[in-house]
Amino acid sequence: MYNHWEELEKSIHNCQKCQLCKQRKNIVFGEGNQQADLMFIGEGPGADEDAQGLPFVGKAGQLMNKAFQALGIKREEVYITNIVKCRPPANRVPEEQEATACLDYLRNQVILVKPKVIVLLGSTALKNILGKELGITSSRGKWIEKKGIYYMPTWHPAALLRDENKKIEFWKDLKQVVEFFKNTPN
Ligand code: URA
DSSP states (O other): OOSSHHHHHHHHHTOOSSGGGGTOSSOOOOEEOTTOSEEEEESOOOHHHHHHTOSSOSHHHHHHHHHHHHHTOOGGGSEEEESOSSOOGGGOOOOHHHHHHHHHHHHHHHHHHOOSEEEEESHHHHHHHHOTTOOHHHHTTOOEEETTEEEEEEOOHHHHTTOHHHHHHHHHHHHHHHHHHHHSOO
């Protein structure tokens, strides 16, 4: 556990805990307000993210940005990261061992950010954070509170690119998050 962002980020840059380190161009650590009340957790970097070292900058990220804009969520005010910090080859789902190896970094990020709400983007984020038994289809759109943090599972933005109906549900889920902050005093 690191108490400072610089130390944590440095430790990730040298990371060789799993095989994903072999093919990465860049680590995708995370981006945004390090004291955000709202945090987003995706699955893992894709090709664009690997090339730029930043999360959700490809097609899925652009779709997420559109939803943010429409709902009045400012990207620079939230914190965005992933379950794994290095790109899985051909964008496959991270293997159990890869996710487990990387999870301590994410836990450390959550401890430093201290968010009130975490949006879990897709099945990989949901299962690794809240439990392998949970399915995204039945869990999405429903608040889960754990140790004082409110979790909102929703579709991964890449799923929206394939299915218009999921877009509507994704927006509804994020709308609940916006309402949460309207109704919760600071
Ligand atoms: N998909 C993810 O899960 N994370 C990213 O950063 C980009 C695409």
